[in-house]
Each structure stands twice: as C-alpha cells, then as structure tokens.
Amino acid sequence: MKPRMQWAARAAVASAVAALLSACGGGGSDTSTAVSVNSVRVMGDSLADSGTFGFKATVQGSAPTGPGSTPIWPERVATTYGQTLCPHYTSNGTSFSVNATCTNYAVAGGRINNFTAPASPVSITRQIQDAGTAGYNGSELVLIDGGGNDAADLIGAYLRVPRDGGAAYRAVLSTVLDAATVNAAFAAGATGLAQVGGRYMQTLAGQFATTIKTHTLDKGAKRVAIVNMPGITLTPRFRAVLASVAAASGAPAAAQAEAVFDGWVQAFNTQLASNVTGDSRIVIADLYSSFKDQATNPAQYQLTNVTTAACPVTGVGSDGLPTYTFPTCTAAALSAATPPTGATGGTNWWQTYGFADGFHPTPYGHQLVGQLVSRALAQAGWL
Amino acid sequence: MNQQHIVRAAAALATALLATAAQAQVAGTLSVRIGATHIAPQVRSGDLSAPSFPGTRVDVGSASALTGGLNYMLTDNWAIDVPIGLPFKHSFYGDGAIAGVGKVGETKVLPATVFAQYRFGEANANFRPYLGLGVTYAKFFKERTTATLNALSGGTPANPTTADIDDRFGLTPQIGFVYNFNERWFVDAAYYKSFLKTRTHLSSGQSIPIRLNPNVLAVGIGYRF
Numbered sequence: 001m002k003p004r005m006q007w008a009a010r011a012a013v014a015s016a017v018a019a020l021l022s023a024c025g026g027g028g029s030d031t032s033t034a035v036s037v038n039s040v041r042v043m044g045d046s047l048a049d050s051g052t053f054g055f056k057a058t059v060q061g062s063a064p065t066g067p068g069s070t071p072i073w074p075e076r077v078a079t080t081y082g083q084t085l086c087p088h089y090t091s092n093g094t095s096f097s098v099n100a101t102c103t104n105y106a107v108a109g110g111r112i113n114n115f116t117a118p119a120s121p122v123s124i125t126r127q128i129q130d131a132g133t134a135g136y137n138g139s140e141l142v143l144i145d146g147g148g149n150d151a152a153d154l155i156g157a158y159l160r161v162p163r164d165g166g167a168a169y170r171a172v173l174s175t176v177l178d179a180a181t182v183n184a185a186f187a188a189g190a191t192g193l194a195q196v197g198g199r200y201m202q203t204l205a206g207q208f209a210t211t212i213k214t215h216t217l218d219k220g221a222k223r224v225a226i227v228n229m230p231g232i233t234l235t236p237r238f239r240a241v242l243a244s245v246a247a248a249s250g251a252p253a254a255a256q257a258e259a260v261f262d263g264w265v266q267a268f269n270t271q272l273a274s275n276v277t278g279d280s281r282i283v284i285a286d287l288y289s290s291f292k293d294q295a296t297n298p299a300q301y302q303l304t305n306v307t308t309a310a311c312p313v314t315g316v317g318s319d320g321l322p323t324y325t326f327p328t329c330t331a332a333a334l335s336a337a338t339p340p341t342g343a344t345g346g347t348n349w350w351q352t353y354g355f356a357d358g359f360h361p362t363p364y365g366h367q368l369v370g371q372l373v374s375r376a377l378a379q380a381g382w383l
Numbered sequence: 384m385n386q387q388h389i390v391r392a393a394a395a396l397a398t399a400l401l402a403t404a405a406q407a408q409v410a411g412t413l414s415v416r417i418g419a420t421h422i423a424p425q426v427r428s429g430d431l432s433a434p435s436f437p438g439t440r441v442d443v444g445s446a447s448a449l450t451g452g453l454n455y456m457l458t459d460n461w462a463i464d465v466p467i468g469l470p471f472k473h474s475f476y477g478d479g480a481i482a483g484v485g486k487v488g489e490t491k492v493l494p495a496t497v498f499a500q501y502r503f504g505e506a507n508a509n510f511r512p513y514l515g516l517g518v519t520y521a522k523f524f525k526e527r528t529t530a531t532l533n534a535l536s537g538g539t540p541a542n543p544t545t546a547d548i549d550d551r552f553g554l555t556p557q558i559g560f561v562y563n564f565n566e567r568w569f570v571d572a573a574y575y576k577s578f579l580k581t582r583t584h585l586s587s588g589q590s591i592p593i594r595l596n597p598n599v600l601a602v603g604i605g606y607r608f
Contacts, residue, residue: 029528029543034485080534293437302434367537368434374534375436378477378484383531 035223035382037081037141041103042074043127044145044227045110046360047369050075052087052096052107052121057360059310059350060330070331070363073227074104074143076370080383081141088130089121096121105131111149112208115175125211132215138222141382143373144212145287147229147268148359150204154197155232155261156319159241161193169193176203194260201268209275217281223382224282225373228269230291233258236309237358240321285376287369294354294368301368302352304343309357310334310350324357331363408561408607409506410458416571417451418603422471422494428478429592431585440479441487441583441591446471451603452571459506464498464515466601470524475583477531487532488546491525494577496555508563515557519577521595523548526583536587545586553579561605572602 042048046057050072051065062068066086075085086102105127114123121127124146131142157168166186173182177200185196216224232238238261246254269288276282298306311329313322335347343349356362361369377383428440450468457463470491477484498517504510526546528538538544559573577597584590 027525027527027545029530029533029538029545031530031533031540031543033530076537076539077534079539080530082540290436297437300433300435300437371436371535371537374531375481375484378481378531378534381485383484383534 033081033383034378036139037083037223037382038137038139039103040074040078040081040083040085040141040143041131042085042106042143043110043124043131044074044106044143045124045149046106046108047148047227048072048074048104048106048143048145049108049110050085050087050102050104050106052089053091053093055327057108057326058356058366059334059363060326061363062331064327071366071370073366073369073373074106076367077141077143077373077377080374088127100134103131106145109149110146111153112146112204112211113150113175115172125208128211128215132219136216136220136222138220140221140223141377142216142221142224143227144216144224145227146208147201147204147265147272148232151201151229151232151261151265151268152359154200154264155238155241158193158197158260159245159257166193173197173200176200176207197260197264198267201264202271205268205271206275209272212276212282217279222281223380225285225376225380226272226276226282227285227287227369227373228272229265230287231262231265231295232359233261233265234291234295234306235359236307236355237321239307240358244320280380283376283380283382285369285373287372290368290372298354303354303364304345304349304352306354308340308353309355310353310362311357312337322358326357329356408456408459408462408502408511408563410456412456412607414454414569414605414607415451416454416569416603416605417449418571418601419447420450420466420468420471420599420601421445421447422473422597422599424473424595424597427594427596430479431591432589435589436480438480439477439591440481441593442476442478443593443595444474444476446473448472450601452601452605454500454571454605456502460502462498462500462502462513464500464517466496466498477535481535484531484535486529487535488526488528490523490527490546490548493522493524495520495522496577498555498557500557500559502561510560510562512560513558513573515559515573515575517555517557517575519553519555519579520550521553521577521579521581522550523581528585532585536585536589538587543586547584547586549582549584551579551581553577555599559601567607569605569607570602571605573600575599575601 055064061070078085085104088102088105089096107121109122110124112124157172160168185192242254245257294301295306311324314325315323317323334350339349353362354365423445424443426443431439448469448471452466454464470493472491474486475488496517496519498515500513500515502511502513528546533543536544555575555577557575561569561571563569579595582592
C-alpha cells in the first residue's frame with residue numbers, strides 16, 4: 001500500500017501545482033484575423049474616400065489625411081487586418097493624379113453612373129475598372145460602396161419636374177434606361193414618373209453588380225464586401241428637402257415623396273442583393289437597415305442626435321440648403337465651440353452626433369459603419 | 384501528469400481489483416480521486432448593453448479538464464467533498480444580432496466548489512449512491528478577446544477591446560455514486576448543475592448578463608487512505 005499512497009499524494013500535488021501554474025499570464029486580446037489580407041482595396045464615394053481632395057468627408061482629426069486624421073470606415077476595417085489606406089487618386093482642384101501604391105480608389109462625389117464625366121475617377125465604375133486593371137491575387141479584401149450620389153442626382157432631377165417640365169429628369173433617366181421606357185413613363189403621368197425612378201435605380205444596381213463581377217471577381221478577387229445604400233431620406237439634407245416639399249405642397253405630399261425616394265433606394269438594394277446572392281466571394285453589409293435602425297432607435301447606438309449636423313453651417317447652396325466646410329470642421333473646433341442647446345457630453349458633445357454635415361457621418365458614425373461591415377466580414381468567415 | 388504515473392496508476396488499479404478486502408467508508412475516511420470533468424453551459428444570454436446592435440448575444444462552448452477531488456467522511460453517511468483540478472477553457476461565440484460571426488473570446492475558469500454529500504447505504508457497501516449540495520465560486524481569469532470582437536466594438540489591434548467576467552457564487556446540487564473495487568480503490572461518478580449567473584464587461588463600456596447554468600459530468604478513480 002505504501003507506494004500506491006505515495007503515488008496518489010504525488011498526483012494530487014502535481015495537479016495542484018499545474019492548476020496554480022496555469023493561472024499565470026495570458027488574457028488581453030488575440031488580434032489575429034481568421035484570414036490573412038495583404039491589401040485592402042476600396043472603391044466608392046465620399047463615405048469611403050481617404051482624402052482625394054486633401055480632407056475627409058467628416059469631422060477632421062488633428063490632420064486632414066494620413067496619421068492623426070479621422071479614421072473612416074474602410075480605414076477602420078483595414079486596421080483590423082494590419083493594413084493602412086491612402087488615396088489612389090489625388091486632386092489639385094482641377095485634375096487628378098494617380099498614386100499607384102495607394103489602394104483607396106474612392107473619390108468624394110463618386111457615382112456609379114457619373115454621366116457628366118464617365119472617364120473621371122469620380123465614376124465608381126471607372127474606379128472598379130482601374131482597380132481590376134491592377135490585378136488581384138486573391139489575398140485582397142475589396143470594400144465597395146456607392147449609389148447614394150446617384151440617388152441624390154435622380155431625386156434632385158425628379159423634384160425639378162414641376163419647374164423644367166421633366167427635362168432634367170428625362171436626361172438622367174435616359175443615361176441608363178432606353179427611350180421607349182422613359183417615354184412610356186412620362187406618358188403615364190405622376191405614377192409613371194415615380195415608378196420609373198425605381199426602374200432606373202434597379203437597372204443601375206444590375207449594372208453595378210455586373211461591373212463588380214467583371215472587373216473584380218473575374219480578375220481574381222476572392223473577398224468583396226459591398227455596403228448597400230443607406231436610406232438617404234433620413235439624412236438631415238433630405239429631411240430639409242422633404243420639409244420644403246411639405247411647406248410647398250403639404251405634409252401628405254412630403255410623406256408621399258419620402259415613400260417614393262425610399263422605394264427607389266430599396267429597389268437598388270434589392271436588385272443588388274439578388275444579383276450577387278449565392279456567390280461566396282461577395283458579402284453585402286446592410287447599411288440600409290442599420291442606418292434606419294440608428295435613426296429610429298438612436299439610444300441603442302449611443303447616438304444623441306441623428307437629425308442635425310455637428311459641423312457649423314457656413315453658407316447656403318443654390319438649392320437653398322445649408323452648406324458646410326469640412327476642412328475647417330475639426331474635432332478641436334467643435335470641442336471649443338459652445339455646444340448646441342440640448343447637447344450633452346460637454347466638449348465631446350459632437351461625438352455622439354450621427355451626422356457631420358447634412359449627408360455624411362461623424363467619426364462615430366464611421367465607427368458604426370465599420371462595425372457593421374466587420375459583422376458581415378466575420379459572418380463570411382473573413383475576420 | 385506524465386505517462387509513467389498513468390501506467391503506474393493502471394498497474395496499481397489492476398492489482399487492487401484482484402485483491403479482496405473489506406470495504407469501508409466509515410467516519411473519518413479521507414480519499415482522493417483523479418479523473419476528468421466536462422462542463423456544458425446551458426446558456427441564456429441577455430443583450431449587450433448600448434452601444435450595440437440590438438439583440439447582441441453570446442453563446443458559450445463546453446469544456447473538459449483533468450480534475451480530481453478530496454473527500455472526507457464526517458460520519459458513515461455524511462461527507463465533505465471538494466473537487467479540484469485544472470482550469471476549464473471556454474470559448475464565447477456571437478449569437479443573436481451577431482450570430483455567425485464566430486468566436487468573440489475565451490476565458491479560463493476555476494469553479495471552486497465545496498459539497499456536502501449524503502451517501503446512502505451501509506459504510507461497507509460496494510455501491511453507494513449519493514446526493515450533494517454544493518456552493519460554487521466561479522473564478523474567471525485570462526479572459527481573451529478576438530479580432531472579431533475588436534472590430535465589432537470599435538477596438539483596434541493597438542487598442543483592443545478587452546473583457547472582464549465577474550466572479551460569482553452559485554448553488555450546485557449533485558447526484559452521483561461511488562463504486563468500491565476494494566477497500567482502497569473506487570470509482571466516483573457524478574452529475575451536477577451549477578446555478579450560475581455572471582456578467583461580462585467590455586473595456587469599450589458595454590456589459591452583457593449571461594446565465595451559464597452548466598451541466599457538469601465528473602468521473603474519477605479514487606484511493607482511500
């Protein structure tokens with residue numbers, strides 16, 4: 001019995017020592033990602049632009065671009081993978097030059113259908129083509145957004161119908177739809193005019209999906225995340241537009257216009273989703289739903305204001321809407337300003353606002369978009 | 384635990400099985416055991432507090448570890464039982480609004496429990512079923528988050544979001560049995576359930592309540608002094 005007793009005692013001591021040893025060290029965070037990403041390529045509009053025009057379309061950090069600047073959502077995602085972004089195109093105000101080593105192709109004002117200058121980098125289609133020409137080896141993460149400015153163009157033209165007899169609206173529609181479709185819509189009166197806008201956005205989404213497939217997937221990209229179009233009727237800018245519709249034509253007309261425009265955005269998103277569904281190389285981050293949830297349920301996202309811009313109004317545009325100047329709207333300037341009535345958080349009051357200007361998110365808004373995109377990436381097994 | 388020990392334990396066990404002697408679990412008997420324990424949390428997660436996607440929840444995976452225990456018979460029927468062992472490592476996965484994102488973190492836990500057991504039957508019976516009631520103190524440590532959690536909570540590789548899980552007490556009812564091979568060697572198997580609620584805090588400010596209520600299966604080979 002004696003040797004066995006010794007063994008039992010030794011076993012007990014050994015396990016106790018092991019338990020104590022294993023209690024040391026560790027913790028913190030394992031920041032390695034599920035897949036290795038060698039390069040993050042971005043195409044899109046102002047939401048994704050790292051500073052083509054020398055600043056970002058949000059509240060500026062201690063620097064307008066580069067180190068110290070406000071991280072926008074694609075930069076936040078890139079950071080997760082240990083990557084940084086810089087603008088592929090840079091503008092001197094009149095023309096663009098290319099920095100081939102930089103992989104953020106997004107340009108503020110970017111449109112899928114940049115019909116006034118299809119070959120300009122402002123065309124997201126052109127951006128996607130340029131990024132495809134550079135080639136993919138499959139280790140990249142591709143982030144794309146777009147459609148918001150296209151919808152804004154269309155809505156602006158539609159709202160001018162009473163004044164210009166539909167000339168501008170017809171011109172925009174005709175860049176995507178055939179003449180017979182456009183003529184039929186105009187012949188069908190108000191209902192036809194409203195519906196054809198949805199048709200336009202739907203067709204545009206189809207073209208967008210085809211462009212992405214041809215110039216991204218077919219070139220070898222294996223991981224593409226597309227941010228769908230947010231409900232732009234919820235932005236301060238469109239809330240103001242709808243308020244002016246309400247003032248001119250009554251609240252029911254404004255509600256109807258809002259429903260029409262929101263329907264167009266949804267038509268775009270539905271078509272886009274349907275065209276990429278079933279392809280494991282593409283995921284869609286549903287910004288539309290998340291953005292709507294933030295607007296109706298701000299406290300859940302720790303947002304204190306989702307209706308007014310944090311940056312000061314610096315002028316009035318030709319459309320009668322307020323304008324803002326991003327280069328002077330810095331974090332330091334906002335913190336030094338007297339907080340608006342009702343704002344909380346002291347000098348950090350603007351940090352819980354959803355919008356920097358009438359159309360673009362604050363740095364925190366960008367964080368929320370980044371988190372949304374990250375969720376989609378993680379669900380695809382890429383994070 | 385090295386291989387030599389296991390071989391010697393097996394040899395000792397075989398020898399013991401052949402031996403015949405009177406069994407005894409009388410008052411004053413001290414025994415030790417070694418074996419394994421499996422913990423399967425039956426998770427009901429609350430929602431992560433704001434700011435978060437509405438309905439952000441987690442699930443917690445099962446874990447096993449090398450364990451053992453000490454048992455002391457106060458009377459012929461009443462015993463004090465203390466399981467001891469290596470820590471368990473549990474993984475946390477996204478659920479609810481973040482279902483499908485995969486692993487968001489892991490933690491080690493040492494569930495320290497003291498049981499009062501009532502053993503049925505005679506002190507020298509071969510087979511003695513028992514009921515127990517324990518108090519568990521779950522000590523969570525080495526909480527470790529993932530890149531996914533960082534990305535979902537605004538963290539970065541340089542400034543990651545970390546997690547801290549509250550250490551908590553819980554009640555643990557138990558049912559089990561002891562089967563004696565001889566006067567020295569026995570096998571002890573038990574099922575218990577810990578009623579355990581805790582709360583995980585993120586360095587980004589949010590917290591999430593989690594009811595773990597694990598089902599626990601423990602089995603061990605024991606030696607009586």
